Amino acid sequence: MEKAEKVQILRDLVSINTVGGNELEAAQYLKSVFDKYGVKNEVRPLQGNRANLVAEIGSGKPILVVSGHLDVVAVNEQEWQNDPFTLTEKDGQFYGRGTADMKSGMAAFVIAMIEAQQAQQPQHGTVRLLATADEEVGEIGAAAFYEDGAMKDADALLLGEPTGYLLVHTHTxxxxxxxxxxxxxxxxxxxxxxxxxxxxxxxxxxxxxxxxxxxxxxxxxxxxxxxxxxxxxxxxxxxxxxxxxxxxxxxxxxxxxxxxxxxxxxxxxxxxxxxxxxxxxxxxxxxxxxxxIPISGNPDSRLIKLIQKIAQPYYQALNDTPAKIQQHQHAAELMGVPYAADKILAIGAMGGTDASKLLYDRPRGADYVIFGPGNETPHQSNEHISQQMFFDFIDIYRQLFTDYFVSDPKA
Missing domain, CATH: 3.30.70.360 (Alpha-Beta Plaits)
Structure with missing residues (x-):
């Protein structure tokens, strides 16, 4: 897929106002994208204008579930420098509501699945996307997926919430x-x-x-x-x-x-x-x-180790300046999490995700991790994400959708 089309998918997602609802429109848009490329998918309506979407590539076991939410939090337009629902490119950043939390992560999942299928991957197993409604408030979308049995046969769960180059396996x-x-x-x-x-x-x-x-x-x-x-x-x-x-x-x-x-x-x-x-x-x-419920994943899981291996070269390529490293350290201190400039850490963090519903029967020890493009700007005015990070995570996910199904479990 050409870079311009990748940006257009993110642009279209940001333009759909999903503050506190309207995920049905976003789900229908993603359905049109998947249909265009022949990816099996289904919109699952909830009440009113709310809906989930499920999509799959590959077949059989193992099953890697990737998930993210379609809703975003409210905006105070007076505090924004640009229209929050128009993707704005400036100084190497994408600005707009949801660019960090988490429409860039959702777009990256979608694009990576399309590109993996075009490369006839995975050959032995399934990638299943669960796009949820209402994560920001009541997690009704994740609860509906759990009740429908969408996680019953899952071997691992990856959430695309905005962690940047950190892996989060445990949260409150x-x-x-x-x-x-x-x-x-x-x-x-x-x-x-x-x-x-x-x-x-x-x-x-x-x-x-x-x-x-x-x-x-x-x-x-x-x-x-x-x-x-x-x-x-x-x-x-x-x-x-x-x-x-x-x-x-x-x-x-x-x-x-x-x-x-x-x-x-x-x-x-x-x-x-x-x-x-x-x-x-x-x-x-x-x-x-x-x-x-709180979730405690397995910190030594194969999924975590594989992501660390795939993503490490992208992290090293950032080549951050001392001033940038100091900025990252300060942000980590504010959030109460560790930071390392030379490697991708697997950590626990405060906060919650859809995993509380998706892993309701497996709250401890699951092969589970959060890893998605983002920074410290979710829920803030002038929310943004690095353009390079967006493209890098597409590549990381695409590689994961191959390697997860062929790598030596002991690697």
Whole structure:
């Protein structure tokens, strides 16, 4: 495929606004690309304008699943130097919403599959692409693929999320809670006649946080080097300053690790709220709005070692200046991950992916890794990616789609 056509595929994907939905249009576009080149594929509609897409090259075992999401996060157009949904080329970079997270990764998968099939690869095995909806919020697309059995026969999973030249095999899960306090309104000069929902919510949040951290603080992930994280991110309550509030609501985000799984965290929350309700006026209720399990892949997997071997020459060819290396080191420190200028590391990282749904029955020890074109700009205004990195990852994926099926497993 000519370079101009590769850029056009990325350009077309960026132009499709998939903020919080509309993945159906993106899936239909990818179907047209695959149809043009004779790659077997299917759009799988979900509710409304949401959809997944599955595509395959090759046949039989082993099966390498590659996956990425079609949705992107919202934009504040006033902060962008260019139209976020028009691919802009400037100073060796591609600018646009999703260029890093993760339409460049998706485009690279698509192009690499087309080129591999044109080269009659793989000869013994299958590459299966799962393009998902709603990764940024609820992972309904990944959940649908899991329920459909799309991962049942998979031997390995590669996600194209933006890692740059890092391989991520372990990451946190997440438990999101919506906690509500129900009280009784009263005049602020007579607080004893009411039940202050705001005060109750503050107290129960403090109780839950203390109980969770007390139980988890000494359980540290040996890969992530961190315990469970607890964040109170949203709080709403009260109507005016001279009225005892009758209602309040908070949203909590808990980042979980494999060593202290989600069900144990939810049990602590449930017991904390039950104990509070037993001793206090008013009522605290809650619901779990997100429950994504942590994933710990095999750090010594064949897939990881093979990607390191294929990608190492591309990493060395970057030939970064000392100033650029220092910039990478600073970015790694901010993200809390290691960095090496001379080799591609396999690491654990905070955050979550569709793997929490795709690997729901294999949360530990799977042949799983995240490796995709990107940098530190996902979710930011003026998101961008190196043009060279985009083209390099196409080549890396294409080589992987051959070597994974023919290499010596001990290599």
């Amino acid at each position: 899960g997440a438990v999101d809670l919506q906690i509500q306090a129900h009280g009784q309104a009263a005049h602020s000069s007579r607080p004893q006649t009411g039940v202050n929902a705001v005060e109750n919510l503050i107290e129960v949040l403090d109780l839950i946080k203390n109980n969770v951290l007390k139980k988890t603080q000494y359980t540290i992930s040996p890969v992530l080097k961190k315990p469970t994280l607890f964040n109170i991110d949203c709080f709403h309550g009260g109507e005016q300053v001279n009225t005892i509030p009758s209602a309040a609501e908070a949203e909590v985000n808990i980042r979980t690790i494999s060593e202290y799984p989600n069900d144990q965290i939810i049990d602590i929350v449930n017991k904390s709220i039950a104990a509070y309700n037993e001793l206090n006026k008013g009522q605290i209720t809650y619901k779990v709005t997100t429950n994504l």
